[in-house]
Amino acid sequence: MNGRLTPLPEDWRRALAIVAHPDDLEYGAAAAVAHWTASGKEVSYLLVTRGEAGIATMEPGEAARVREAEQRASAAVVGVGSVEFLDHRDGVIEEGVALRRELAAAIRRHRPELVVTLNHHDTWDGVNWNTPDHRAVGRATLDAAADAGNRWIFTDLADRGLRPWDGVRRVAVAGSPQPTHAVEVGEQDVERAVASLAEHRAYIEALSGREPAEYARDVVTGVLDSVAPRADGRRAVAFEVHPRG
């Protein structure tokens, strides 16, 4: 972790964030989302699962309902109104053509210039192993950003009226062990990001046994502070950015 991160360009209007689970965006990335929506950009969320396997003490049917509601509340706090869920099973998402088709369809519908996803690498930091869902969704998202623009891939989508969208200019991966870019965030962005994570109340209480607002403040400020040495000392969200076109 050395060297200054490049500021992530803000020459775009629409972003679509695609992740596996409720809460994936709230461990840092939501501060960048808060910054973006505050400056008038439009950000939408697409969740591949409802995170129903994420709470050991709650059976999956109930957890899916609770976590979907928590995710919608969490998105609203950072100015995101569009939250969609695909119906994959938590923990067993398969990377492949079927998932790429679903993600390409979403990209064609939303027509974003920026696509955001979560760490698709094997580990978080070279040591701690990542989950198969994160790997599958992150990699399929990077692939789907290109698939969405190719009229000869997934021609069935065009038959359904989803015309190719070749306007994705960057895919930004949050939580990557090899970040390239940063989004500096202000005090209001940090406060909204903390509140956004705290909305995952049932999840946080089960995971940590702590009061959600306190837990969220510790976690979010910790993540943003860890990027500051590479962002001129300012709190920031780090991304691994893959440019397109």
Ligand SMILES: [Zn+2]
């Ligand atoms: Zn996750």
